Each structure stands twice: as C-alpha cells, then as structure tokens.
C-alpha cells in the first residue's frame with residue numbers, strides 16, 4: 155500500500171535535533187543534510203532564532219532535522235526564549251547531534267552544554283565541524299576531551315560547508331531512525347511558512363549587506379503577505395532597529411542600502427517560491443523590540 159505521504163513499502167521516520175553553540179554551523183549542516191537551503195546562515199552568531207525544521211530523505215527514510223538556536227548563556231528575554239526553544243527542540247528526538255566548532259569553541263562554554271546533555275536520555279552523536287579549516291592535532295584532542303566527558307555513541311568529523319564527511323553522518327542517522335510512516339510529503343523540505351521564510355531571507359540580506367555595521371539588535375517583521383490574481387505575491391515587511399542612529403545605516407545614502415537589500419531578498423524569495431515577488435520594506439525604530447511578546451510569537455518563539 156502506498157499513499158502520497160508514504161510512497162515506500164517499508165518507511166522509516168525519525169527526529170534528529172542539532173544543538174550546539176551559536177555559530178557552530180548548525181544551519182549549514184541542516185541545509186547540507188537536506189540537500190538544499192532551508193535555514194539561513196551567517197557569520198554573525200545567533201542567526202537562527204526560532205526552531206526550524208529541515209526534512210532530509212534517504213531511500214525509504216525521512217529524517218526530520220530540528221535546527222535549534224545556539225545554546226548560550228542568556229541575558230535578555232529574547233535570549234532566554236531562544237535557549238528554551240533549543241532544548242525543547244531536542245525533546246522526543248531519536249538522536250541528538252552535538253555540533254562543535256573546533257576552531258572557535260571555548261572550553262568553558264562547552265561544559266554546561268555537555269553536562270545538560272548528560273542528563274538526557276536520547277542517543278548522542280558528537281560532530282566536529284569545519285574540518286576544512288581546523289588543525290588536526292587540536293581537533294583530535296578536543297574530540298578526545300569531549301568523549302572523555304560524555305560517552306557519545308559515535309563521533310564524526312565533517313565540513314558542513316563543503317559536505318566532506320556529511321554523507322557518512324547521514325548514513326548513520328538513517329540507521330538510527332525507527333520504522334514508521336513519513337510525517338511529511340516527499341516534496342516538503344522544511345516547516346517554515348512562506349511568510350516566515352520571507353522575513354528570514356530579508357534578515358539574511360540585512361546581515362550580509364551591512365556586515366558588522368548593524369548589531370544583532372534588529373528584526374524583520376512580516377506586515378502582509380498577499381497572493382495576487384496574476385500569480386505574483388506582494389510582501390510587506392518592517393525592519394526594526396533598536397536605535398534612531400541605526401536607521402540611516404539601514405536606509406543608506408538616498409535609500410540605496412534598503413533598495414539593495416530589498417532587491418537581493420526579492421530575487422532570492424522569488425527563486426525559492428517560483429513566483430514573481432513584489433517586496434516592500436520600511437524601517438522602524440523600537441528600542442524595546444527585544445522585550446516585545448508579539449515579535450517573539452511572529453518568530454515562532456514562546457515568551
């Protein structure tokens with residue numbers, strides 16, 4: 155028997171949570187495992203704010219990958235909500251992947267993470283990322299240190315960026331997935347709504363084009379998302395910054411920066427949706443946005 159969701163005779167389906175410090179490469183790894191971009195990535199830490207899911211397929215197996223926000227010591231309400239969201243993402247998972255950046259990882263940051271992991275019942279896999287850049291001896295020493303702290307089931311060395319070692323990791327994850335019907339249709343690669351994905355794509359451009367100029371203190375809010383009769387979609391979004399002085403940075407000279415951000419985001423969104431997109435952006439200053447319940451909910455976070 156087969157239906158649309160379960161085209162295979164002997165399907166397997168399970169959940170893998172990917173956790174790690176901010177910037178470890180979690181989103182890059184999820185994208186690589188899925189085989190296409192489902193999560194935005196950036197060199198700026200804490201890019202992933204809400205839990206996002208990527209869905210990877212391999213033969214008869216569907217792996218639901220939960221890309222969690224980086225786990226770190228929280229300060230603001232937004233930070234606390236992100237960390238809670240990350241651990242919730244690991245609940246009921248069939249396996250947890252702890253992803254580590256061996257280059258930037260600071261030991262004292264790893265200890266609370268590993269200690270929290272020790273208490274959890276799920277199977278744990280250690281993945282050391284960025285092997286394309288890491289030096290071999292310290293990399294092996296770090297792997298040893300972490301496996302001394304916690305008996306990981308397996309240890310993998312990968313480059314989420316180049317894909318090196320990722321197939322082996324994927325094969326192992328496939329072997330851990332329980333028998334069961336697929337939870338999602340074959341062509342679905344993520345659970346992000348198009349509306350949320352659209353704001354994430356703008357946020358990625360905001361980070362990309364403003365580099366270090368714009369602090370982490372900014373958000374993109376959806377205002378409207380309207381399907382037009384001619385087959386195009388009209389998207390209106392607000393870029394929220396924390397200080398008045400940041401507004402001209404986002405606007406650029408004569409509005410050139412916001413125009414360029416909008417152009418690039420519109421192009422990418424149009425490619426992802428396979429539809430013509432009209433994107434309208436404007437900037438708003440709100441000093442307290444990181445304490446605003448409504449903004450969290452839009453991001454899929456609990457307050």
Ligand SMILES: Nc1nc2c(ncn2[C@@H]2O[C@H](COP(=O)(O)OP(=O)(O)OP(=O)(O)O)[C@@H](O)[C@H]2O)c(=O)[nH]1
Nearest residue numbers: 177178179180181182196200201202224313314315
């Ligand atoms: N050289 C190298 N860079 C990588 C690799 N994997 C990820 N990166 C880079 O590391 C940075 C962070 O990657 P992300 O995937 O956004 O990291 P993340 O863990 O999802 O980050 P948060 O959203 O902050 O939690 C980006 O600049 C990536 O391009 C890798 O294997 N090698």
